[in-house]
Amino acid sequence: MGSSFYLHVFMLLCCCLYLFILLTNSSSSAQPLCHEDESSSLLQFKHSFFINKSASGDPSAYPKVESWKKLQGKSGNCCSWDGVECDHDTGHVIGPDLSSSFLYGSINSNSSLFNLVHLQRLNLSGNHFNYSQIPPRMGKLSRLTSLDLSYSVIFSQIPSKISCLAKLVYLDLSGNALKLDNPNLEDLVQNLTSLKVLDLSWVNISSTVTRAMSNMSSLTTLFLESCQLYGEFPTTIFQLPHLRILRLAKN
Numbered sequence: 001m002g003s004s005f006y007l008h009v010f011m012l013l014c015c016c017l018y019l020f021i022l023l024t025n026s027s028s029s030a031q032p033l034c035h036e037d038e039s040s041s042l043l044q045f046k047h048s049f050f051i052n053k054s055a056s057g058d059p060s061a062y063p064k065v066e067s068w069k070k071l072q073g074k075s076g077n078c079c080s081w082d083g084v085e086c087d088h089d090t091g092h093v094i095g096p097d098l099s100s101s102f103l104y105g106s107i108n109s110n111s112s113l114f115n116l117v118h119l120q121r122l123n124l125s126g127n128h129f130n131y132s133q134i135p136p137r138m139g140k141l142s143r144l145t146s147l148d149l150s151y152s153v154i155f156s157q158i159p160s161k162i163s164c165l166a167k168l169v170y171l172d173l174s175g176n177a178l179k180l181d182n183p184n185l186e187d188l189v190q191n192l193t194s195l196k197v198l199d200l201s202w203v204n205i206s207s208t209v210t211r212a213m214s215n216m217s218s219l220t221t222l223f224l225e226s227c228q229l230y231g232e233f234p235t236t237i238f239q240l241p242h243l244r245i246l247r248l249a250k251n
Helices: 003-030 036-049 134-138 160-164 187-188 211-215 234-238
Strands: 121-123 146-149 156-159 170-172 177-179 198-201 222-225 245-247
Touching: 134 160, 160 187, 187 211, 211 234
Parallel strands: 121 146, 146 170, 156 177, 170 198, 198 222, 222 245
Antiparallel strands: none
16 A cells, blocks of 8 residues: 555655646746837837838838737737847847838938847838938947848948947948948948848949958858959958858959
């Protein structure tokens, strides 16, 4: 009878352990709840644009923000919205991917997007920002590791504040009517030493290639196509230990 009792206790403990593991896994896979103020900021950002099917040339484009809706008078859980990534532990919005989303309109430093101070990744490529300038306030998103504004119909000078994004590992500003004069190429890259991918194709640089790029030891991919570059290309860039892809055509 004693052994039967211990067997019963053992089986009961096993059941409890199984339920604990099941509940733990269920909790870890559950979607985090985002912060109300961040939901509100995303909705404000959505309403600052029109949805225009001519704004995105990608055949797979679709309006991701159409899934962003209020629920019962509240902003709703933005972590479940299309194109929105949240930190699993904190619920903060860290990675909006609104590439090719038919967004049409202007973007400036007053945009509610810049209320999302925990952003680590931002992809707004393939939209139509109506010849806006890159807002200097973009440089305040100090946690950004990835920024993609390619083919988004922005123009004018790249703001110097972009060089403050020292954690960037991916930067793509290609396919826009941008220029890099003041700051120049050297000013832009001198603090971006963590970059692995840099694409400035079709940005009007109109200078020589700075030797400061030789300090970008993490760089794997460098696109400087059609940048109106001239002069001698620094051979030290070929000594970058991780460089695998280099495009310099049409300079």
